[in-house]
Amino acid sequence: MGSEPSPAEGGGIAPHPLAIATTLRVARSSHPLPVGEGYDGDMSETPTVLTLGHSNHAWPEFLALLQAKEVGCIVDVRSMPASRRYPQFNRDAFERALGDAGIGYRFLGDRLGGRPKDSVCYAGGAVDYARVAATSAFREGLDELATLARSMRCCLLCAERDPLDCHRAILVARHLAPKGFSISHIHGDGRIETQGEFEKRLIDADEAPLLADVEDGRALLQLAYNRRGRRIAFRA
16 A cells, blocks of 8 residues: 555455345344455464554554564565655665564565556556456465465555555455465554454444345455455555
């Protein structure tokens, strides 16, 4: 995504279908939601990839979050790795500070960013996450991320505080999880939100009546991701 926390940029285990529900409220309260979108393995045997938004954190508290979660490498998925408001997160200074703390840095925002340069990724003046995910650049970036994350504990970095408002979760993590990764989201207070908890919150955040009659858990989750993606996508 972009460099500031205010603009919006923009799954785990094979989903277990929801029992047929006549309303979204019943589906939410009575049935377990599917976790992720396609991984068939055992979550306990998969490597974990974290996500975090730098938001307006001061450097000491931000570093403390990384150290508390034993992050080995930051994977920067900002299309523009700079912040006028928070220069501690400008790419050069940020990479040096991470290195001084013994944490690696990898920039993948050119392939996994939420503001791609390729015009094919846009529809009606807005980024279309499905189109982004179908590009060779995105697939190559995701493969590079997967390779790196199998060798060390990685954390996806973008600007937005809440993963619901950021493509790191709605786009990148969504497509990374089916490759065999457990996703966890670090919040500013140090709390960890699992991917299952995140996806329940994703569905709860969209109160649209159109979701109410979706009977299948996988379809419900996909629809929630797609609707959220359209809501937060960058508009040129």
